Amino acid sequence: MITRPDLFWGLIASMLIGNVMLVIINLPMIGLWVQLLRVPYRILFPVILVICCIGAYSLEFSAVDLMALSAFAAAGVVLAAFGFPPVPLLLGFILGPLAEENLRRAMAISAGDASIFVTRPISAVIMLMIAALVLVVVLPTFRRNREVFEET
Structure with missing residues (x-):
């Protein structure tokens, strides 16, 4: 953006022109898209x-x-x-390779020492938040199962 503003603003202008063209093309086709919803x-x-x-x-x-x-x-x-549910699986497929790459990078920086995730303040807070979220999701399931088990 700083070194090549002409390229950057050209890209922004092309996206704006593309969006305007899509609106112009799709407005007359709204009826066709509605008809597509009626296909069995x-x-x-x-x-x-x-x-x-x-x-x-x-x-x-x-x-x-x-x-x-x-x-x-x-x-x-x-x-x-x-x-x-398909959404978490899709997120896993998309974010999985990114997380793996950054884990590999962090392990290379720390020379294979996994304690870097709990000794650094920001990563420790993130790890605690992840653990809390997992507990929030998993604990109600255990409580329901225990209640069902106690009733039988």
Whole structure:
């Protein structure tokens, strides 16, 4: 932004122009998007599935990508059947590699000493907050299970 303001403001201007163009293009198509909501699920689902398969195959033109798509779809169906919420899993897939990279970086800086996470004030506070959040989530489950066990 400081060294190349022309590039920065050009990028901002292009995003602004792009958003204006999207509004101009999509305003007349609102009726079409509303009509799309009326398509029955039994028709819409296979169409979405085919588009996903085409997208996965077109990345590398590999059948392995289609098999991976099928495996993840099957895992998603199983997890949904058992009542797992998809949002935490998605966050885990997105944030997991980032957390792993930063853990590796912290361990390299501390020469493999894991006590750096509790000896530094900021990381110790963050670790305590994480532990408190885990307890807040897990303790009600244990209490419910104990109450059910005591009633039987």
